Amino acid sequence: MTKVTTIGRHERANPNSKNFGLGSRDIKQAAKNALQEKGNASQVGFTTASVQSNRFSQFADYLKDEHGIKDMRDIEKEHVAQYADELQTKFDCGAIGVKTAHDYLSAVNSVLSQAIGNNTLRVTASEAGIPDRSGITTDNKAISNERHEQVKTELSPRLSAIAEMQRQLGFRFEEAAKSSPSAMLQEAHQKHAITISDGTKGGQPRVLPISSQSQIDALKSASVIQGLHHSMIPSHQSYIQFSREVYREHGKIGHQCHGERHTFAQNSYSNHMLNQTGTRDIKCPISSGYSRGEAHHQYIANKVGCTIQEAKAFDANARMNVAEELGHHRTDITNAYLG
Template sequence: MQKVKRNFVGENNLTRKAASFRLATEVVKSANEGTIQKVAQAARMLAEFVNNEYDLKNLAKLESNHMEDFADNLLERLDSGEISRGHATNIISALNSVFNYYYRDDLKISARGYGLNRGTRFNNTDKSISDENHQKFSEYLSDKFNASGDVRYEALRLQVELQRSAGLRFKESALLSGKELRKNNNLEIRKGTKGGQLRTIDSTEAQRKLISDIKNFRKEYNLTRSLIPDNLFFKEWSRFAYNVVKDFKRETGLKYNFHGNRHYYAQKRYKELTGHEPPVKAGFSKKNPVKEEKSFEVRLKISEELGHHRIDITSYYLGRGK
């Protein structure tokens, strides 16, 4: 049976209750009032997120990277106790029903894949950015900078190196100035953190060298606040960064997402602290269980370095062993 193409509703401002309710009424064939309300609330939540983070008002312009970031945001809210696991699962289910209706399978996300599903099951999926893909993206940014002289490309290259080196969130790394590195070599991260909560990291020599490069770059190109050029707001910077990722995929056929660098950092730290690969890298399965030693202490430390509060959240980054 051939699918009937439907135009994905995006022209309305879905942050408004009336608009989200109209969308939900169209999508929910059963006309069940409770289901309509759940779909409307989920659509409104997604619309508010992408509007706040990317200044994106039209959901027809959604990309898979936006949905990955939205899933990460749900994970952050689950970690902070703001929402329950059941609520997160319901939100994803409701949004997937919308994407099903409009045949946008590219936007669907898996609650289990992001560690948001009910129960204890977990899909050990490696979401880190490989060294090879990261190197190609870094070279892509350098080539763009050298060809155009546009400092945004070099600023973004330094930002993703910072994410990869220190496990920072996209916003945290974008807002970093270099002053966060104290004389005692502690790296104090507050800007861009959840609720402005301070997080202290014992910096490494490599991180200190990178921060020195960032400070020199900012000085050379007169960036007075952070890695974001002075004429741009964070929303504009975010939009530029995600458009670059989109261009990179179109020109090279390779996918890249910023949050994957936090996965890389967590996995690297796990290997540094334990001497072996995390379960998500070690090919864990029921037939091939991975026994972890001192798992609690290691996972707690990594969780704190990532700015989380519970160790079970690290299963999303590291997988689960026996």
């Protein structure tokens, strides 16, 4: 059952008017007033209310810039989910820390629950693929082969192809949507690698080695759907329009598309360990069941028949390769994917 906030909304003169009757037509000021209600009810302190108001302002700017929304009544859960995904992506590319991602999403949830009077728009950090505050994932977000195949039958052919690209090539959703699979397919045949440049965070291109037929197959299938258009975005839509449609379609079947990228990272880790050690099926911490650090290094040493120091070196090198394939320059970001 959705928990209802009983202090605040029922006391407003017209809780169904613009911004749920929070006393301002400006969404940012309305958010401040919602937090003031929580303060009056001793649910938050003055400092917390001020900080959360500032954090919510970023969400308000996002709503205006990306969706043209200036009234809280027009906010839907998919808008919060998309913003949460933006935070996850910023964390993913190192632009913000995991604590910041949690704090900004928490502020949105806090304001909206008070404004509306319930938690129907609430999106948790876990749902958004944001790891816990340590930055080390304790929840395996990879999508199983069985679930992946089921999802592909439930999605449109275009989104099914994008999901396969994310799984096989490690694309973020925006990268997959803005990519040209046909051009990448040609490059893969010529160079045994592809250049990912459209939709990357910070505009930094990266080169991904092509090492399996499944990667080629993913590009082939996507290129058929792409046709003569320059990307996987339908020719009659902008990226924003397409992404809104995608979030709705994903939401209907409970699909978390970043889970495909997690699968790529975990499979890539095992492949890099195989290349280094000649030993198959060496799993990362989150999928092996061994905690990151000493326990996992011992697991590697036992599988390979090497020393702990050698196991550490193998692990570090595999993580560096995975980080680069995901578009990062730091190995600590792999903690969110590999544990």
